[in-house]
Structures are given as C-alpha cells and as structure tokens.
Amino acid sequence: MRDITNDILELIRRTSSSLPKDVEDRLRASIQQEEPGSAARGALETILKNIELARANSTPICQDTGTPIFYIHYPEGWSTRRLREQVRAAMAEATKRSYMRPNAVDAIYDKNTGNNLGGDDFPYIHFEEVDPDQPVVIELMLKGGGCENVGAQYSLPDNKLGAGRDLAGVRKVVLDAVQKAQGKGCAPGILGVSIGGDRGSSYIKSKEVLFSEMGTRNEDPKIAELEERLTRESNEMGIGPMGFGGQTTILDTKITGMHRLPASYFVSVSYMCWAYRRRKMVVRGEEVEYD
Amino acid sequence: MREITIPISDDVLRSLHVGEPVELSGVMLTGRDAVHKWMSETFIKKTREPHGDDLQVYEEISKYLYQGVLYHCGPVVSGIDTGQYKFVAAGPTTSTREEPYQADVMKHFNIKGVIGKGGMGAKTLQGCVDTPGVYFHAVGGAAAFLALTVQRVLGVYKLEEFGVPEAMWVIEVKNFPVVVTMDAHGQSKHSLLDESSGKVLDDLLSRPF
Numbered sequence: 001m002r003d004i005t006n007d008i009l010e011l012i013r014r015t016s017s018s019l020p021k022d023v024e025d026r027l028r029a030s031i032q033q034e035e036p037g038s039a040a041r042g043a044l045e046t047i048l049k050n051i052e053l054a055r056a057n058s059t060p061i062c063q064d065t066g067t068p069i070f071y072i073h074y075p076e077g078w079s080t081r082r083l084r085e086q087v088r089a090a091m092a093e094a095t096k097r098s099y100m101r102p103n104a105v106d107a108i109y110d111k112n113t114g115n116n117l118g119g120d121d122f123p124y125i126h127f128e129e130v131d132p133d134q135p136v137v138i139e140l141m142l143k144g145g146g147c148e149n150v151g152a153q154y155s156l157p158d159n160k161l162g163a164g165r166d167l168a169g170v171r172k173v174v175l176d177a178v179q180k181a182q183g184k185g186c187a188p189g190i191l192g193v194s195i196g197g198d199r200g201s202s203y204i205k206s207k208e209v210l211f212s213e214m215g216t217r218n219e220d221p222k223i224a225e226l227e228e229r230l231t232r233e234s235n236e237m238g239i240g241p242m243g244f245g246g247q248t249t250i251l252d253t254k255i256t257g258m259h260r261l262p263a264s265y266f267v268s269v270s271y272m273c274w275a276y277r278r279r280k281m282v283v284r285g286e287e288v289e290y291d
Numbered sequence: 292m293r294e295i296t297i298p299i300s301d302d303v304l305r306s307l308h309v310g311e312p313v314e315l316s317g318v319m320l321t322g323r324d325a326v327h328k329w330m331s332e333t334f335i336k337k338t339r340e341p342h343g344d345d346l347q348v349y350e351e352i353s354k355y356l357y358q359g360v361l362y363h364c365g366p367v368v369s370g371i372d373t374g375q376y377k378f379v380a381a382g383p384t385t386s387t388r389e390e391p392y393q394a395d396v397m398k399h400f401n402i403k404g405v406i407g408k409g410g411m412g413a414k415t416l417q418g419c420v421d422t423p424g425v426y427f428h429a430v431g432g433a434a435a436f437l438a439l440t441v442q443r444v445l446g447v448y449k450l451e452e453f454g455v456p457e458a459m460w461v462i463e464v465k466n467f468p469v470v471v472t473m474d475a476h477g478q479s480k481h482s483l484l485d486e487s488s489g490k491v492l493d494d495l496l497s498r499p500f
Contacts, residue, residue, distance in 0.1 A: 039470045042470070043430045046468065047432065049436050050430075050435050053435040053436055054434075059434075060434055061380075061435060063365060063379075063434040064382075101455065101456055105454070110325075111454075112455070112457070144432075145384075146385040146409070146431060149385060161496065162496065171500065176492065182410070182484065182485060182488070183408070183409055183431075184385055184387060236491055237488040238484070238491065239484060240484075242428065243480075244428070244480070245480070
C-alpha cells in the first residue's frame with residue numbers, strides 16, 4: 001500500500017476550511033425567511049461571509065476544529081495499522097499548518113498535547129473492511145464542542161415529558177432537546193437521532209447518520225415523515241440563528257434505528273452546528289478524488 | 292452600526308440595550324474555562340496559593356480588564372513557533388460554562404463587557420446590573436470573519452501553562468460585530484427566548500402524534 005499521508009492532510013484542510021455545498025445552499029435559502037435588519041438575518045449573513053472567507057483563505061471555518069471523526073473503508077490488502085499512523089501524522093501536520101486548533105486535552109492532567117493526538121482515541125478512527133475491488137474511502141467529520149455539549153440522551157419512558165417507548169415518545173424527547181439547546185449549539189443546527197442500542201452505540205450511531213447529505217430521508221416513509229415533522233416543529237419554537245430569535249433553528253433531522261435490549265429504550269440526539277464539516281476522499285491506485 | 296470603543300465608560304454602557312447590534316474597537320483579552328477557574332481560585336476565592344508568574348500576570352491583565360472587555364474565545368493562532376502571532380480563526384465559545392465564575396470576575400476586575408455565545412444565566416445577569424456590565428453575543432462559528440477584525444496580537448499570558456485555546460491573548464480589534472443580549476438594566480434576550488420557546492414546547496408536547 002502507498003503512503004497517503006499528504007492526501008489525508010488535504011482532506012483535513014478541505015474539511016476544516018470548506019463547508020459542503022449542500023449545507024451552504026441550505027443556509028443561503030434560510031436567509032429569506034428572516035426579516036431584513038433582524039439580528040437573526042445579520043447572523044446568517046455573517047455566517048455566509050465567513051464560509052466564503054474560510055474557503056478562499058484555507059483557514060478554519062470555526063476556531064473549534066472539533067473532534068476529528070474518521071470513517072475509513074478499506075479493501076483487503078491495506079493495513080489499518082499503517083493507515084492509522086498516516087492519519088495521525090496528517091493530523092499533527094494539519095495542526096502545525098493551522099488547519100486545526102490543538103484540541104486534545106488530557107482530561108486527568110489538564111494538559112493540551114499541542115498536536116491533536118491524544119491516546120488511542122483522539123482522533124477517533126473507525127475502520128470498515130470492504131470488497132477487494134473497492135477503493136479506499138475516507139470520510140471525515142469535525143464536530144465542535146459547543147454543539148457536542150448540547151447533545152442529549154434519553155432513557156424512555158420519560159415520565160416528566162410523558163414520553164413512552166414509541167415514535168410519539170421519540171418526538172417528544174427530541175423536541176425537548178432542541179428547546180434545551182437554545183442557541184448554544186450554534187443554531188441553525190442539524191439533528192442526528194438514534195433510537196435503540198446501548199448508551200455507547202446509540203450515541204455513535206447518532207453521529208454516523210450525520211455523514212449523509214442534507215435532505216437524505218430515512219427509507220421508511222413513517223420515519224421520513226417524523227424527520228420532516230421534527231424539523232418543522234423545532235422551527236416553531238422561534239429560537240432562531242444563534243438563539244437571537246427567528247424562523248431558522250433546525251435545518252434538517254436524520255433518524256436511524258438500532259436494535260435494543262428488551263429492558264432499554266435509548267434515544268440519542270447529536271446536535272450538529274451550522275458549521276457542519278464533513279468531507280470525503282476516494283483513493284483508486286494513484287488517483288485521489290475529493291468531494 | 293453604532294461603534295463602541297474600549298475602554299467603555301459607565302455612561303456608554305448604560306445606554307446599551309438588549310437587541311442592539313454594535314461594533315467594538317480597542318484592546319481586549321481572551322479568556323475561557325482555565326482562565327476563569329484560575330482567576331476565581333487564586334485571586335477571588337483565594338482557595339489556592341499564587342505560584343509561578345501568577346502575581347505578575349494578575350497585575351498586567353488587571354490593567355487590560357479595568358473597564359475592558361473579556362472575550363470567551365479559544366483561537367487558532369499561527370506563528371506559535373516563531374512568536375510572530377497571528378489570529379487565524381477566532382469565534383466565540385459557549386459562555387455558559389463560565390456561569391459559576393463570571394459575575395465575580397466581572398466585579399473583581401471591573402469588566403464592562405463579556406463577549407461569548409449562547410448567553411449566560413441569572414447570576415451573570417445580576418453581575419451585569421451590579422458591576423455594571425453587558426454581555427455581547429458574537430456569531431458562533433464565524434471564526435474566519437472575526438479573526439479579520441483582529442488588527443494585532445499584543446501579547447499572551449499563560450501560553451505554556453494553559454495551551455493555545457485557553458491562554459489569555461491580548462488583541463487589538465477593529466469593528467468587531469456583536470449583539471447586546473444581556474444588559475445592565477437586567478434584561479436578557481436568552482431568558483425571554485427560553486421562556487417563549489418553553490411555552491411552544493408545552494403546546495407541541497400536548498398535540499396528538
């Protein structure tokens with residue numbers, strides 16, 4: 001296998017500095033819904049200017065370059081050990097070049113490592129083996145701390161909200177999470193929702209679902225309808241961009257289901273800020289393609 | 292848009308009201324989680340003895356903070372190796388984590404403005420009334436845009452000890468855009484919205500599925 005460290009470095013640069021088009025288009029469209037001269041509209045205008053500036057200058061869209069989450073799909077014959085080394089080398093170099101902020105802080109000793117490498121878990125790397133004729137696909141998501149902090153996990157039934165173990169209950173807890181988040185997760189946000197699993201797998205799944213494009217609906221029409229309803233009803237709350245008040249609080253909702261134990265019914269909500277940074281690269285032999 | 296120069300006088304401060312967009316120019320200091328904890332424990336509650344360069348840093352930052360502005364920000368800075376610092380990305384971080392400390396810190400240093408995102412709670416709102424001071428909300432995530440308002444990096448404190456995002460950076464800004472969301476008259480945009488959105492939530496929860 002060849003060394004793709006520099007290609008991964010380019011993936012990090014793109015992810016940190018260039019917001020995907022589908023997200024930018026959605027933000028641009030939402031401006032029309034806010035009143036001219038309002039703080040909400042002003043915030044969206046600043047956001048769009050910021051997106052253009054970051055892309056033009058190859059600087060981070062947001063100074064919180066987040067938790068780097070890599071999903072690597074590799075065909076037989078590639079070494080995950082070496083891929084991991086290359087991702088880590090690329091991450092350290094990206095930090096040196098200011099594409100990334102040093103973001104790995106030892107939680108016990110309170111020390112920032114200075115290079116975005118911390119133990120075995122930072123950056124987070126998930127490997128998945130694919131058929132031998134398939135290319136290497138690396139997906140990267142950068143998820144900032146502000147939005148991560150407003151994520152929430154509910155164990156149903158939730159008596160306070162009157163939420164039972166069904167989709168009606170799921171709807172209630174997700175709306176509660178949006179109200180509690182207010183503007184703190186850098187609204188307008190995108191919701192990743194996972195139903196089922198254990199506490200750990202449920203949260204991971206609620207992030208995985210965020211790798212799909214804006215507007216991607218669940219295959220089950222019943223769930224797809226709930227996704228759209230949650231986006232619509234979240235916006236009724238009037239929290240608006242940055243919590244300044246306004247029409248645009250949530251841009252999209254993505255729901256996925258998992259298997260659960262008979263005893264457990266978890267609903268995990270991952271809130272993604274408007275700086276919804278996710279990019280992909282495909283490696284075919286010597287050729288590398290970026291989305 | 293109305294321009295405000297740092298340091299800010301009490302007269303100017305009291306003329307600011309919730310919802311007003313303003314632009315800030317002058318010298319400000321960044322400070323977030325580690326800084327607030329350090330300030331509180333070492334100089335306000337005094338549960339920890341000062342050590343290292345603590346006292347000297349305290350003296351120097353006090354000058355910047357008196358009638359000054361504290362910015363909740365963990366920037367991306369280039370030139371760390373050479374000392375030729377440049378702000379590359381510098382948006383606000385979530386302020387609510389400083390809620391336990393903020394009012395005391397404002398009063399202790401006589402800080403006139405705190406910049407962050409997401410707003411703060413009742414204790415800080417009371418701090419805004421007592422000090423007096425205001426909370427300025429910057430656009431979260433607009434880091435590339437806001438970094439351009441930073442004209443110069445004048446210095447940095449506790450870089451080694453706290454790391455790049457948590458260090459205290461002294462910066463000179465020009466036309467830094469913010470919205471007043473908590474004022475010295477006890478008004479908070481955040482508590483108003485929390486209440487109104489809470490009412491809508493109650494209504495949504497009572498609707499049939």
